Amino acid sequence: MKNYVLNNLPERTEKPRPFGVTMAMDKGLSVREVEDLMSIASGYIDVMKLGWATSYVTPNLEAKLAAYREAGVPTYFGGTLFEAFIIRNQFDDYRRVLDKYKMTYAEVSDGSIELDHDKKCEYIRLLSEQVTVLSEVGSKDAEKIIPPYKWIKLMNDELQAGAWKVIGEAREGGNVGLFRSSGEVREGLVEEILTQVPFEKIIWEAPQKSQQVFFIKLLGANVNLGNIAPHEVIPLETIRLGLRGDTFNHFLNQSK
Amino acid sequence: MKNYVLNNLPERTEKPRPFGVTMAMDKGLSVREVEDLMSIASGYIDVMKLGWATSYVTPNLEAKLAAYREAGVPTYFGGTLFEAFIIRNQFDDYRRVLDKYKMTYAEVSDGSIELDHDKKCEYIRLLSEQVTVLSEVGSKDAEKIIPPYKWIKLMNDELQAGAWKVIGEAREGGNVGLFRSSGEVREGLVEEILTQVPFEKIIWEAPQKSQQVFFIKLLGANVNLGNIAPHEVIPLETIRLGLRGDTFNHFLNQSK
Amino acid sequence: MKNYVLNNLPERTEKPRPFGVTMAMDKGLSVREVEDLMSIASGYIDVMKLGWATSYVTPNLEAKLAAYREAGVPTYFGGTLFEAFIIRNQFDDYRRVLDKYKMTYAEVSDGSIELDHDKKCEYIRLLSEQVTVLSEVGSKDAEKIIPPYKWIKLMNDELQAGAWKVIGEAREGGNVGLFRSSGEVREGLVEEILTQVPFEKIIWEAPQKSQQVFFIKLLGANVNLGNIAPHEVIPLETIRLGLRGDTFNHFLNQSK
Numbered sequence: 001m002k003n004y005v006l007n008n009l010p011e012r013t014e015k016p017r018p019f020g021v022t023m024a025m026d027k028g029l030s031v032r033e034v035e036d037l038m039s040i041a042s043g044y045i046d047v048m049k050l051g052w053a054t055s056y057v058t059p060n061l062e063a064k065l066a067a068y069r070e071a072g073v074p075t076y077f078g079g080t081l082f083e084a085f086i087i088r089n090q091f092d093d094y095r096r097v098l099d100k101y102k103m104t105y106a107e108v109s110d111g112s113i114e115l116d117h118d119k120k121c122e123y124i125r126l127l128s129e130q131v132t133v134l135s136e137v138g139s140k141d142a143e144k145i146i147p148p149y150k151w152i153k154l155m156n157d158e159l160q161a162g163a164w165k166v167i168g169e170a171r172e173g174g175n176v177g178l179f180r181s182s183g184e185v186r187e188g189l190v191e192e193i194l195t196q197v198p199f200e201k202i203i204w205e206a207p208q209k210s211q212q213v214f215f216i217k218l219l220g221a222n223v224n225l226g227n228i229a230p231h232e233v234i235p236l237e238t239i240r241l242g243l244r245g246d247t248f249n250h251f252l253n254q255s256k
Numbered sequence: 257m258k259n260y261v262l263n264n265l266p267e268r269t270e271k272p273r274p275f276g277v278t279m280a281m282d283k284g285l286s287v288r289e290v291e292d293l294m295s296i297a298s299g300y301i302d303v304m305k306l307g308w309a310t311s312y313v314t315p316n317l318e319a320k321l322a323a324y325r326e327a328g329v330p331t332y333f334g335g336t337l338f339e340a341f342i343i344r345n346q347f348d349d350y351r352r353v354l355d356k357y358k359m360t361y362a363e364v365s366d367g368s369i370e371l372d373h374d375k376k377c378e379y380i381r382l383l384s385e386q387v388t389v390l391s392e393v394g395s396k397d398a399e400k401i402i403p404p405y406k407w408i409k410l411m412n413d414e415l416q417a418g419a420w421k422v423i424g425e426a427r428e429g430g431n432v433g434l435f436r437s438s439g440e441v442r443e444g445l446v447e448e449i450l451t452q453v454p455f456e457k458i459i460w461e462a463p464q465k466s467q468q469v470f471f472i473k474l475l476g477a478n479v480n481l482g483n484i485a486p487h488e489v490i491p492l493e494t495i496r497l498g499l500r501g502d503t504f505n506h507f508l509n510q511s512k
Numbered sequence: 513m514k515n516y517v518l519n520n521l522p523e524r525t526e527k528p529r530p531f532g533v534t535m536a537m538d539k540g541l542s543v544r545e546v547e548d549l550m551s552i553a554s555g556y557i558d559v560m561k562l563g564w565a566t567s568y569v570t571p572n573l574e575a576k577l578a579a580y581r582e583a584g585v586p587t588y589f590g591g592t593l594f595e596a597f598i599i600r601n602q603f604d605d606y607r608r609v610l611d612k613y614k615m616t617y618a619e620v621s622d623g624s625i626e627l628d629h630d631k632k633c634e635y636i637r638l639l640s641e642q643v644t645v646l647s648e649v650g651s652k653d654a655e656k657i658i659p660p661y662k663w664i665k666l667m668n669d670e671l672q673a674g675a676w677k678v679i680g681e682a683r684e685g686g687n688v689g690l691f692r693s694s695g696e697v698r699e700g701l702v703e704e705i706l707t708q709v710p711f712e713k714i715i716w717e718a719p720q721k722s723q724q725v726f727f728i729k730l731l732g733a734n735v736n737l738g739n740i741a742p743h744e745v746i747p748l749e750t751i752r753l754g755l756r757g758d759t760f761n762h763f764l765n766q767s768k
Contacts, residue, residue, distance in 0.1 A: 044569070
């Protein structure tokens with residue numbers, strides 16, 4: 001299936017991947033751009049997020065979702081859309097929107113709104129009956145620092161409520177939540193989380209290359225990564241395989 | 257027309273928009289990429305700039321312009337092209353180029369050349385007889401600081417000379433004119449300008465998201481913004497509507 | 513051939529260009545995106561690099577290579593792929609891969625591996641019998657500083673071994689080798705190299721606009737530049753011609 005044989009590459013999980021997942025983000029692609037992306041990256045994208053509420057202003061939304069469906073890539077609406085419905089007391093409308101567009105995944109988050117955590121877990125439980133739920137931990141507000149023990153409790157409670165995986169927030173820019181405003185990873189936080197939450201259950205939002213490299217070096221080729229820009233999916237796959245400068249020697253040294 | 261109903265969203269002006277304009281920038285799209293962009297964003301782009309003198313080296317220019325025309329999006333050549341003709345004493349040639357390509361808009365600027373302001377206003381007057389004119393204030397040279405009272409006088413004189421709207425210079429990078437080299441907005445300057453020039457008449461070049469957010473928070477969903485990258489038009493529309501994290505709470509608080 | 517006449521523009525070499533070469537980088541385009549790019553930029557791209565080992569994970573690789581071939585743009589696999597084969601003692605496999613895909617160019621580099629320089633020159637010699645060789649000098653490791661006299665010796669030895677041109681390393685990000693981590697050019701290094709190596713024989717990797725502007729101001733419209741992102745090829749061509757703000761006055765002052 002690969003174009004030529006290179007010995008001693010790290011093994012990658014195959015679709016449908018239980019872990020080693022790449023979640024990419026569409027923030028306004030046209031139908032033809034989706035087709036282009038699928039022609040090259042459908043094997044490497046496990047789930048596609050239509051970023052925040054871009055689906056609200058996207059023409060031809062049904063055609064776009066169909067293009068992903070045909071390529072075998074499930075989609076979901078970004079968590080900010082869930083929050084936009086919740087803050088307006090329109091949860092039932094939200095469920096109808098998911099039905100209308102035949103969505104099989106959904107995200108529950110509270111990055112922009114205040115949401116009692118029991119209430120959040122209740123939403124996860126309710127939506128789990130309808131779709132596969134990803135839940136997101138972490139605020140979009142750079143001022144709100146969540147201590148490590150709290151990240152752990154939030155993540156485990158949400159998994160128990162029915163979330164398929166929990167997402168560690170970073171935004172499209174990769175500068176909040178798991179990261180300092182410079183984009184640098186909060187390493188101590190990540191390591192502490194990993195003592196209590198299985199790495200297979202966490203999708204780390206890592207839009208910047210340096211962040212992707214950090215997680216791949218820490219957790220291997222099959223770490224779950226999210227918020228990957230469409231044109232960075234192929235580059236990411238090479239980083240996972242030790243075939244780009246950034247991880248070239250990391251994996252070679254391991255296989256010795 | 258929108259894909260689902262969300263209550264209490266800020267109202268947006270509709271095309272042809274008297275204000276609330278998005279001016280996007282094409283710096284070398286292919287004809288098919290233009291078609292793709294139009295399929296998704298033609299309702300959100302009010303006018304498209306072919307950046308600086310990219311039209312000089314663009315193959316299939318007529319086909320590209322036709323693709324925009326069919327989608328109902330007017331185009332114009334960037335101000336640097338006007339300046340390239342002026343500095344070579346080829347103003348009549350420039351007018352012929354506008355005719356040849358059936359342009360209905362044009363930009364008059366002096367970002368890279370020295371141009372006596374009466375002379376600039378004369379060009380605005382002359383071109384206004386032929387096309388709709390956008391005029392640009394501000395230098396591309398980071399060293400040239402224009403004091404606020406001068407921005408105001410330049411803008412008002414150019415509007416009086418016939419400019420449809422005046423553009424506040426920022427370059428593609430968003431790091432000169434209205435902005436510090438860091439990309440940060442010169443807030444005092446902006447506020448002083450607004451005491452003397454109607455906000456409907458100004459297009460603020462704001463290529464960076466933080467700049468777009470600044471102007472939308474200051475002036476609302478229907479501020480005129482320019483130099484938007486093609487793939488940022490859909491994201492910008494969500495920021496205008498309070499449907500992205502950056503302005504999510506701003507508009508909610510307003511509607512209370 | 514150009515869309516209109518502007519007087520006193522710097523002269524550009526024409527394809528096949530002996531120098532004034534633009535090497536662009538494809539890091540995962542779909543076949544249709546390649547067609548789009550070729551429709552607009554085939555006249556300005558002299559050689560296309562399939563970045564590092566992206567070719568390993570690219571579906572439809574033959575179709576993509578064919579699309580470039582039809583447009584008259586030769587391609588080559590990034591140097592990291594060469595190194596991935598070398599470090600695995602699979603050099604013969606690498607030669608077979610070049611044959612299989614009918615490649616006419618190849619890159620020899622040692623950015624991620626330790627490679628005795630005589631051995632590197634031997635690879636250049638061997639591959640020169642099969643294809644046109646580009647060789648690259650400089651490490652991807654920001655810690656490895658090569659002094660100027662060494663850059664010169666390495667470059668001249670590799671040209672003598674049969675390299676068509678030598679490439680000065682900068683990575684996709686433009687932050688190592690010829691550049692400081694900030695992306696700023698090591699000017700003294702560049703000037704010293706130029707005292708001993710003909711400028712026609714060097715391709716400067718310059719992914720950032722400020723780097724492109726630096727080399728064009730130093731060496732003129734027809735400097736060889738590399739690692740140009742697909743959507744920056746048209747903008748680069750305008751910078752070469754003094755038709756973008758950055759070099760607008762530079763070339764005007766020269767023609768006086």
